[in-house]
Amino acid sequence: MPELPEVEMAARNLRRWLAKKTIVAARIPPSRILRGASPPEMEQRLTGARVERIERRGKWLRLTLSTGTLWSHLGMTGKWVRRAPDDEEKYERARLDVRGASVRYRDPRMFGRLVLSDDEMPEWHTLGPDPLVDGIDPRALYERVHRSARSIKEVLLDQTVLAGVGNIQAAEALWRARVNPTRAAKSLSATEVAAIVRGIDASIAYTLADEAGPEITYVEEGGQNPFMVYAKSGQPCRRCKTRLRQIRQGGRATVFCPKCQAKRS
């Protein structure tokens, strides 16, 4: 269930494993995540291709190859991993072998996507500014948002507003900014929007530092929950000890502190 930090880690890993290397073998079994070419066609075009460049924008990855472009979206459960050549990976949807590495894409729920094409993808170009690649301009975000009647939490999840912010980063940023997630975006002052921007930057930096390492673990897979509020409903707020509360917005869970994110204004 990857958001910007997890996809950024994936990009860094893929650069170490694949950049400037030639794919010597590709295995692409048929699955619903594939677009742009048939599985055999993909295998053919990937085999012998040199990986020139790997970029991330929001939750999308773009691998520029000598024979085309491979786009990857991790959906909810997608993950790029490196394995020994004869290891079997459950839920493997793609396998790219280079000299010295066997790289697999695994995705149990298959909400991800793998697109091989020559031309650009609209999804890449409609993305809003990426907090890491472009940085967020508080004034520009305020202008973009200050007429929306929707709640700020839902607006932050809109990928055309900001690229890469997902359910965790939105909740974490609002907690850091002490802004109530149900506030209408248009009710926010420029100062509050600026606080949210600092919250997003801080939360992404924090999550990236926490995830540094060879493989990404998602919260649902066990391990410690490093977050301030995400999946911590009922636990004490680490600032004021008030019990964190969980609500539902746009079908998604939002956790917040009813006291330090009280609905003022």
Add this chain to the structure above:
DNA sequence: AACGGAACCTGAAAGC
């Protein structure tokens, strides 16, 4: 145009 809700999947955890 904008919004809520269902749909797409599988597996783990909670509920009974």
Add this chain to the structure above:
DNA sequence: TGCTTTCAGGTTCCGT
């Protein structure tokens, strides 16, 4: 214990 329900960090489509 075992069956059932709920829920998951994403996106898209459909009806109102």
